[in-house]
Amino acid sequence: MSDRPDFSGFTCPLPKLDHDTVQMAHGAGGRLSADLFERLILPRFTSPELEPRDDGALLDLPPGRVAFSTDTFVVTPLFFPGGDIGTLAVCGTVNDVAMMGGVPQALSMAFVLEEGLPLADFHRILCSMEATAKHAGVRVVTGDTKVVGRGQCDGIYINTSGIGVVPAGRDLGAHRIAAGDVVLVSGPAGDHGTAILTARAGLGVQTQLMSDCAPLNGLVEVLLASGADVKALRDPTRGGLAAVLNEYAVAARVGIRLDDGAVPVRDEVAGVCEMLGLDPLHMACEGRLVAIVAAGDADRALAALQGHEHGGGAARIGAVNDRHAGVVTMATALGVERVLDMPLGEQLPRIC
Amino acid sequence: MKHLDEFRDPALARALVERLKRVTTRPWTVMEVCGGQTHSIMRHGIDQVLPEGLTLLHGPGCPVCVTPLETIDRAVAIAMLPNVILTSFGDMLRVPGSNGSLLEARSRGADVRMVYSPLEALALAKENPDREVVFLAIGFETTAPGNAMALKAAADLGLANYSQLVSHVLVPPAMAAILDDEHVRVNAFLAAGHVCTVTGWRLYEPIAKKYGVPIVATGFEPVDILDGLVHAVELLEAGTPLVANRYARAVQPDGNPVAQAVVDQVYEVCDRKWRGIGTIPQSGLRLRAAFAAWDAEQKFDVGAITPQEPAECISGQVLQGRLKPADCPAFGTKCTPQTPLGATMVSSEGACAAWYRYGRKSAT
Numbered sequence: 001m002s003d004r005p006d007f008s009g010f011t012c013p014l015p016k017l018d019h020d021t022v023q024m025a026h027g028a029g030g031r032l033s034a035d036l037f038e039r040l041i042l043p044r045f046t047s048p049e050l051e052p053r054d055d056g057a058l059l060d061l062p063p064g065r066v067a068f069s070t071d072t073f074v075v076t077p078l079f080f081p082g083g084d085i086g087t088l089a090v091c092g093t094v095n096d097v098a099m100m101g102g103v104p105q106a107l108s109m110a111f112v113l114e115e116g117l118p119l120a121d122f123h124r125i126l127c128s129m130e131a132t133a134k135h136a137g138v139r140v141v142t143g144d145t146k147v148v149g150r151g152q153c154d155g156i157y158i159n160t161s162g163i164g165v166v167p168a169g170r171d172l173g174a175h176r177i178a179a180g181d182v183v184l185v186s187g188p189a190g191d192h193g194t195a196i197l198t199a200r201a202g203l204g205v206q207t208q209l210m211s212d213c214a215p216l217n218g219l220v221e222v223l224l225a226s227g228a229d230v231k232a233l234r235d236p237t238r239g240g241l242a243a244v245l246n247e248y249a250v251a252a253r254v255g256i257r258l259d260d261g262a263v264p265v266r267d268e269v270a271g272v273c274e275m276l277g278l279d280p281l282h283m284a285c286e287g288r289l290v291a292i293v294a295a296g297d298a299d300r301a302l303a304a305l306q307g308h309e310h311g312g313g314a315a316r317i318g319a320v321n322d323r324h325a326g327v328v329t330m331a332t333a334l335g336v337e338r339v340l341d342m343p344l345g346e347q348l349p350r351i352c
Numbered sequence: 353m354k355h356l357d358e359f360r361d362p363a364l365a366r367a368l369v370e371r372l373k374r375v376t377t378r379p380w381t382v383m384e385v386c387g388g389q390t391h392s393i394m395r396h397g398i399d400q401v402l403p404e405g406l407t408l409l410h411g412p413g414c415p416v417c418v419t420p421l422e423t424i425d426r427a428v429a430i431a432m433l434p435n436v437i438l439t440s441f442g443d444m445l446r447v448p449g450s451n452g453s454l455l456e457a458r459s460r461g462a463d464v465r466m467v468y469s470p471l472e473a474l475a476l477a478k479e480n481p482d483r484e485v486v487f488l489a490i491g492f493e494t495t496a497p498g499n500a501m502a503l504k505a506a507a508d509l510g511l512a513n514y515s516q517l518v519s520h521v522l523v524p525p526a527m528a529a530i531l532d533d534e535h536v537r538v539n540a541f542l543a544a545g546h547v548c549t550v551t552g553w554r555l556y557e558p559i560a561k562k563y564g565v566p567i568v569a570t571g572f573e574p575v576d577i578l579d580g581l582v583h584a585v586e587l588l589e590a591g592t593p594l595v596a597n598r599y600a601r602a603v604q605p606d607g608n609p610v611a612q613a614v615v616d617q618v619y620e621v622c623d624r625k626w627r628g629i630g631t632i633p634q635s636g637l638r639l640r641a642a643f644a645a646w647d648a649e650q651k652f653d654v655g656a657i658t659p660q661e662p663a664e665c666i667s668g669q670v671l672q673g674r675l676k677p678a679d680c681p682a683f684g685t686k687c688t689p690q691t692p693l694g695a696t697m698v699s700s701e702g703a704c705a706a707w708y709r710y711g712r713k714s715a716t
Binding site for chain 2: 204267270274277327329332333334335336337338339341344
């Protein structure tokens with residue numbers, strides 16, 4: 001094997017490996033496992049913690065409470081307009097840590113690979129994770145890879161866990177929400193869910209729509225630095241805006257009223273949802289946040305969001321009240337208030 | 353969104369509400385036939401701004417809701433057969449049969465797939481020549497042409513591993529059955545706009561004449577529905593039981609002849625059982641004998657089907673306009689979208705689901 005060229009230090013083009021696809025032996029801990037780690041994974045995530053190749057990482061963290069979150073990512077298709085499962089896996093956990101007020105410090109990543117997954121696909125996913133982690137300013141410090149037989153998983157599943165440190169004095173959460181507070185969203189609702197839906201085979205809809213997938217820790221810092229009294233932050237992923245707002249209404253025992261027409265929704269999203277009988281407010285976002293802000297600070301918070309690359313489409317969408325605890329409503333065109341319900345599990349398109 | 357926002361225009365909608373109040377001088381009951389209209393009424397709160405005395409009844413126009421339990425049970429039984437891929441539209445998969453829904457059958461090992469179009473099931477059959485692909489063909493006049501076209505394509509291609517389990521239903525016979533029901537008093541109908549795009553509106557003239565009820569072909573947006581109501585009430589107040597077309601941007605007098613022709617080529621009219629309602633003569637479509645080779649009911653022997661409808665479910669009464677969802681003791685308690693007793697709580701077009709989703713959780 002001495003004639004094999006040395007690829008260490010080589011960047012994005014797919015390093016030459018003995019196989020084109022994932023083999024069971026890639027997860028067996030032998031030479032192929034080491035090859036996969038050394039040639040494909042490690043070059044993407046150089047960090048002082050990962051370098052010693054230990055089974056875990058030792059971290060030096062700045063002072064403060066530690067925010068810790070974990071998430072597992074399964075998505076079909078693996079690659080979609082605006083991102084892929086790798087982008088999602090980094091953004092998802094970074095955002096969960098950021099919504100707790102944590103400044104993300106370190107990520108773990110664990111892969112379950114399906115036998116037969118093209119290594120070029122895995123490499124492309126790793127490159128996305130590298131780019132997204134860099135963009136978010138977070139280090140990948142430890143990880144794991146397992147291989148399962150063909151048909152036992154859908155190409156690749158990724159788990160990421162993240163640690164962030166919450167600077168002293170930050171207190172975010174539903175317990176701080178009170179009547180009178182204002183609800184802001186950082187951009188149009190439903191882009192990710194709709195982009196995934198249209199990227200799936202069979203729908204036959206072509207749009208220019210991209211997933212909104214983005215790390216939001218920078219946006220959170222800008223928002224908090226504005227001095228606005230931010231009460232709670234959440235990223236409306238599964239279940240969309242409607243799920244987050246309903247959870248807040250129940251947890252904080254308040255009512256939330258949205259102004260119909262105030263929630264920004266792209267034309268493509270509105271169109272696809274209209275056609276399929278789905279609600280854009282039930283569709284997942286992966287690069288948006290909902291902020292509950294003290295009424296007097298709404299303008300300042302909104303300006304801070306709008307000044308950031310991931311908050312350009314931010315809008316004020318409604319307010320918290322003490323009239324209908326646990327219920328989210330929206331005003332309709334007729335001036336009538338209607339309930340915005342929690343979405344019910346899987347979104348199924350209507351028949352006609 | 354263009355072609356949609358205009359029909360959700362607040363000023364226009366409010367002006368129509370005012371006009372509706374002006375033209376309504378007596379109590380009237382109007383039935384909106386289509387479940388899509390029911391949802392729009394609930395979603396936009398139209399039921400909360402009606403003039404006093406004007407009552408809306410929800411009609412039977414929810415394709416999933418009226419699909420008989422036997423059909424769902426048969427679909428589940430066929431899906432459980434080895435080598436079968438059972439396909440249907442999204443909503444249908446969640447409807448409870450006697451032994452669970454198609455989604456539950458999938459969790460028990462059946463290969464059940466959601467398709468967006470009947471042609472997708474056809475493509476599956478081509479891709480899987482060793483498997484039997486069964487398409488559960490349900491719905492009103494709206495979905496029949498697409499399903500007929502898919503079957504015709506399968507026949508033309510000689511695709512022997514594709515078949516349809518057909519349970520199509522027709523709207524006009526159901527409207528007549530409701531008018532024949534002594535327990536229901538419907539003064540006028542808002543006819544389902546999308547059904548009318550296929551059938552045309554002239555089809556309703558015999559019903560309007562026989563029963564003396566105005567019928568207004570109506571769209572689905574708030575401005576459409578309010579405009580349909582204004583015209584229905586105006587016809588009622590003037591005592592002129594005519595058919596009017598207020599969905600002219602989509603509906604022609606005689607509908608879509610190409611769609612009608614393909615339906616007629618593949619399907620024939622038959623008696624059909626409606627879930628919760630019973631058999632309505634000449635209210636369904638079945639495959640013509642020439643296409644028997646693609647008839648899943650004949651192709652797969654799953655033995656006798658003996659459906660068990662939950663005794664407390666009143667969906668049949670709801671579908672006929674006899675009762676409102678909140679009249680049901682199980683509504684919102686034992687029966688919710690998570691734990692539906694009947695199909696009307698499942699479908700995005702079901703009246704019970706509309707009431708639940710938009711917060712009409714108690715009788716109004």
